[in-house]
Amino acid sequence: METNQETDNPKSIAILGSGAWGTTLAMLAEANGHNVRLWSRQNSQSLQDAIASADIVLSAVSMKGVRPIVQQLSSLVISPQTIFVTATKGLDSSTTCTPSQIWQAAFPSHPVVILAGPNLSKEIQAELPAATVVASKQADAAVVVQAVFNSSRFRVYTNNDPLGVELGGTLKNVMAIAAGACDGLQLGTNAKAALLTRGLAEIIRIGDSWGANTDTFYGLSGLGDLLATCNSALSRNYQVGYKLAQGEKLPAILASLEGTAEGVNTTEVLVQLAEQQGIYVPISYQVYRLLKGEVTPQAAVEALMLRDVKPENNPANN
Ligand SMILES: NC(=O)C1=CN([C@@H]2O[C@H](COP(=O)(O)OP(=O)(O)OC[C@H]3O[C@@H](n4cnc5c(N)ncnc54)[C@H](O)[C@@H]3O)[C@@H](O)[C@H]2O)C=CC1
Ligand SMILES: O=C(CO)COP(=O)(O)O
Secondary structure (H helix, E strand, O other), rough: OOOOOOOOOOOOEEEEEEOOOHHHHHHHHOOOOOEEEEEEEOOOHHHHHHOOOOOOEEEEEHHHHHHHHHHHHOOOOOOOOOOEEEEEOOOOOOOOOHHHHHHHOOOOOOOOEEOOOOOOOHHHHOOOEEEEEEEOOOOHHHHHHHHHOOOEEEEEEOOOOOHHHHHHHHHHHHHHHHHHHHHHHHHHHHHHHHHHHHHHHHHHHHHHHHHHHHHHHHHHHHHHHHHHHOOOOHHHHHHHHHHHHHOOOOHHHHHHOOOOOOOOHHHHHHHHHHHOOOOHHHHHHHHHHOOOOOHHHHHHHHHHHHOOOOOOOOOOOO
């Protein structure tokens, strides 16, 4: 398989965060012939030098790093043409904002593009084929980012619903914890199918309420990422659920995890918001109770199964 699409229009790209995902995205852009600077807070290079004359600044830091990085960048000199790309999947604990909302609030005159999809980094590092989505209100910026990353092994689609794309990637992490627990308990294929289907309905209910387009959740960043993450032991969120079902305690699981499981924090923020806004999130609520140690995995399943019966297609409360 051909692995890249060498460009005659190389861009200068600063990637912030050299964890699993930042490193992988750097590899993809470099393979396409772009000039990539990969920066992390451990680097000796200053952030100002890393972003100097960058056409694109892509953030692949974990959620807890987004506000600190945005704050640091706010005091630096940035070309007015720079496109910001965010690849973080999470919700901010103190403001409940999505990463792109934080980026856009800090840099209102810059285009902000979200990159999200079924993208388990280890598979992409192994040069297996994958697809993703770049979404922005500024279509031309999304097209620029599409060209930077698209190749014969990484197919990139554009989308004009950034909120939907970002929420798909973020909310599926909660369902991945539930899916890991489902598999850890060996509940079977029927249970897993029910969980993913009802999980998608729950994600859509939240997304609708927050202003995203329903259709987006049937795309790569919604259903696509839900399927990838909930069916793969490579997913850190899935691993958290699986190990909880094996009786391990959350602090020990997180201490031994390779990288970040964003779903743990996302569940907490989501359940608080859903409670305030009256959004019915039964699966997320049981994941929340499981993570808090308030319920065993078996009792969480029972609580879901014993809810009031209802029609399948009642969007407000099912
Ligand atoms: N690994 C994957 O397969 C994928 C991950 N993502 C998302 O990308 C984000 C990063 O994921 P990974 O790279 O896997 O995580 P990771 O745990 O491997 O790396 C996180 C990175 O964020 C940086 N960071 C954390 N706090 C920071 C701060 N205060 N200031 C500066 N940098 C800070 C860390 O130094 C590290 O470079 C997450 O939101 C994740 O959900 C999205 C798609 C795929
Ligand atoms: O978002 C991901 C794949 O699309 C990565 O999932 P985890 O963060 O659960 O490893």
